[in-house]
Structures are given as C-alpha cells and as structure tokens.
Amino acid sequence: MDWQAFSLTLQLAAWTVLLLLPCAMLIARALAWGRVPMKSGIEALIMLPLVLPPTVLGFYLLVAFSPQSAIGGTIKSIFGSAPVFSFTGILIASLIVNLPFAVQPIQRAFEGIPRNVREAAFVSGLSPWQTMRHIELPLAWPGIVSAIALTFAHTLGEFGVILLIGGSIPGETRVLSIAIYDRVQAFDIAGAGVMSAALLGFSLLSIAIVHTLARRRGTGAHGFQ
C-alpha cells in the first residue's frame, strides 16, 4: 500500500471540493435564476469535460501550462514555476474536470426552489444573505451534498488528465489511480489489488456518508434557529 499516494489522493479530493464548491454554487445560482447572457452556451461549456476524453483535456492543459506557452510562462514569471508536473497542476486540472459534477446538481436544486418562496422571504424582511442562509441553502442542501459526493468520488478515481499534466512524481502527483497503474505495469498485481480495494472501499464510504448527511438534513426536524 502506497500511503503517500493515498494521502495525496485525499488531499487532492479535499482541496478540489473545498475550492470548487463556492464557485460552483455561485455559477449554479446564476444559471438557475440570473439573467445570464448566452446561458446555454455557458452550460454547454461547463458540460464539456463530461464528454471530452480526459487525455484530450489533459493534453490541452499540458500545452497551456507548459513554461513555453503564454499562460504557463506568465504563471512561471509570477510564481517561479509553471503548473505542470506539480500538485498545483493536477489540482487545477481536477477543478476543471469536476466542474460539471459540482455545478449540475446544485443548479437543479436551486431551480427546484419556487421563485415565490424567495419572494416570500424578501417580503418577510429577509435580506438576500439571510434568504441564502435560511431558505436557499437548506432547500438546496441535497443538491449540494450530491455535488460534494460526486466531486469527491470522481477525484479519487481521476486518471487520464492527471497522468498527462502531472506524470507520476511520488508525493507530488502520484495519486492512487496512478500508483495502481504503475504497480500493474511492474507486474505487482497484489500491490495494485490492495490499492484498488482501498479506493473501492473509500469511494463507497464517501458516498454512504454524504447520502446519510443528505437524508438527515432533508427530513430532520431542524428549525432555522
């Protein structure tokens, strides 16, 4: 068992959820209720990682982030290194790949909140922030939990995009899925098996935890106070 890869995978998944969730909520809310110009175009763009082969996405990111490119060069001149073959690089890739998994469930959840329920909150004197806190977030909670679950589980298993942009650097970019691939390449079937089982167990566990969370929040008798 490659504990370093295991810990790196968890870190990647946690950071992805942490950074992506606030962005996804803003995007989802704007798409659900706001008057967004070119709404369907933006929605299609967010959906793109779902249909694009991960290796293709990884290839474009690799090209874009390489120190020779405009983007990569700019980043290198500011931060000292381009985000290829580094944890930052695979984190950025992971954020982009997971965008549809985070935005979609939250957008559907926001769309499910009737407009007049929010209006009732405004008329009841709740500011937009109070409405967000007391009305929108609790009602969208199952969608938010789904987004967390999908993003987390999906990041645990991400492979193609990470391999292309990050390679397999121990402690930096070698996550579990890549470690498994390396073991299989080295004919260490037993080692790959242990790690695969760990990944399977962990995926199941994370899904179970968030589902329980979603159910409890959805039916519990909590008040707003």
Add this chain to the structure above:
Amino acid sequence: MVSSDDGCTALSIECRQDAPIPLDVSISTLAGELLALIGPSGSGKTTVLRSVAGLYKPRHGRISVGGESWLDTDKNIDMSPQQRRVGLVFQDYALFPHLSAVDNVALAMLDADKVTRQRRAEELLARVHLNGLAHRRPSQLSGGERQRVALARALARDPKVLLLDEPFSAVDRMTREPLKQELASLHRALDIPIVLVTHDIEEAQALADRICVLNNGNVMQSGAPDDLRLRPRTVGVARLMGQDNIAAAEVLDATHIRCGSHILEVGSVGDHKAGAKVTVLFPADCISISDVGAELASLTNYLHGRIVEIVATGDFKTLLMDFDGLALRLKVTAREAAQRNLAVDAKIAVALDPEGVHLMRAE
C-alpha cells in the same frame, strides 16, 4: 397586536406603463378599508399587488402608504420589499417547506431576539387558530391550515398594508367559508389597508368595502360593492358583478324607455338623450313578484308573463321568466317559491321599481 401608528394610514397606488404588461391604474384606500381588485386573468391585478409589495417595478409609478413614499419613479424612490413592511399572502402561500409552522412565522421577525420571535410566532398562530399545529411542516398541513400559517407570517412584521393574492383559490369550498369569516373579523380588528386580489365576485362582495374592477390594466370602475352592482358603468362591469338582467332599450323621454314591447318608467335616464339606444339593467333589487292580477296589466312597470325555468340552488330557486320577449332572472327563497306555488309554465307578474332600473351606454 397589529396596529398602525395613527388612524389614517392610507394606501395610494399609481402605476403606468405600456409594456410588457399594460397598466394605467390609480387607486387609493383608507386605513382599515378592504379593497378588492377584481378582473379576468391578465387584467393586471396581481401585477398591481406585486408593485405594492416591491416585487415588481412599473415603469412609471407612485406608491405611498400613510404618507411614506415607497415608490416614486419621478423622484427615483424605490424601496426594497424588505424595507416596505407589507404582509403578503401568496396565491399558493409560498411557505418555507423545510420549516415548521412556527418557524415560518418566526423567520419573518429576524430583527427581534429569539425568545421574542418564538413567543410572538406562537401568539400569531393562536390568533389564526392553529394552536397545537405549530411544529408541523407545511407538507403536514391541510390547504386551509397552510393559508392560516401564511396569514400569520404576513402579520408577523406588523405590516402597514396587508396584501392577499387569491387567498381562497387553493382551498376547497368547505374550508373557504370559515376562512372568509375569519378574514372578515381580522379585517375589523386591523386598522391597516387590506388589498384582496380575486376573480370571485362573491368573495369581493362579501369582504370588500370597495371594489376596483380591472381590465387590460385599466380601472373600469371603482366603488362600494353596491355601487358597482346596482350602477355599473358598463355592461362588462355589470356582467362581472354577476348581473344577468340586461336588455337593449331606447330612451323615450326623461323618465321613460322602450324595452321590447314594454314602455317602462325609470328614475332617471342620466345623460342619455331621447331616441338614444341604451342597455338597461334590472338589478334583482328592483324586481318584486306582484300579486296584481291580469286586469291591471296596463299599470306602468307591471309585467305579466310566465316562468320558463326554475333552477334550484340550495335554499334558493332562480326563476327564469319571460315577459313578452323580455327575459328576467330572479332568485327567491325556496320557501317563497313554495308559498307562491311557483312552477314552470305558471303565470307570474312582477313590478319594477323605476328608481332601481339602471341605464348604460349601448354595447
């Protein structure tokens, strides 16, 4: 508990725009007055209500409550719904589905401390007779109970105006009557203006001090319920007020009209000149069944004819009568119908009170 600072809190609404929904409305009410906005769907009544709540901004408008300006597009005043202090009962109540009844009400008092808002929310629920159901979610309440929660929530902010958007449309007939009676007694207890949007004329007549008829965003007529019922300005208003006894007529002189083969005396022909074609309304108030026999048929305003049809509706029977081509309807109690032996094809005589006959411009 709910009261305004002074006794003269009044609401005045002016909305004007051409698009997207045409509006040309100017209405005002007194404190403690219940104003019913009535009209067909698409007439703009809900838009007017939403404008008062601050959920819709008409292109040109002035809305003020008790001298405080909530909207004045000329002066760039546009208070947010949060600032306006309105109580709004939505058509489908728009309760917060994840909160209990008491929390739905308490959430409207976030500026008060926790203990106060909990206590006040319980008081308000008791006021709408929902004691014991405070901890149920909206999904565990009946339609009538939801409406009460919505009403309690609307009252929670000590509103300066109470707005009701078709509040009875989502409950069944059995529940509607007690709810209406409760609204009537609430209306007596509150000294703030109440605006009721409805398409049900009976509801408006039963509850309103003043009815405003809207059509295509215009005020067709506005006045006391009896004013609209007995003296509608147009045939459209008359029909909306549930009046069926409408016929074409011609003005003969200052006090007489010809209606079919009948020459009838009227209290006044108003501005209509002799020879003018008019539409005449015979409100039920001016029709009385007469015992005068056929020998007095020549008396003015006595009509002799026969009963064509009788429709029974509960304690009442509606008679459809024909007087030599002039069809009139009259609702009588079942008891009166039995006492007078009223039956289909039986002869009948009625007297028309000249003062009650109302003339409108011909359609």
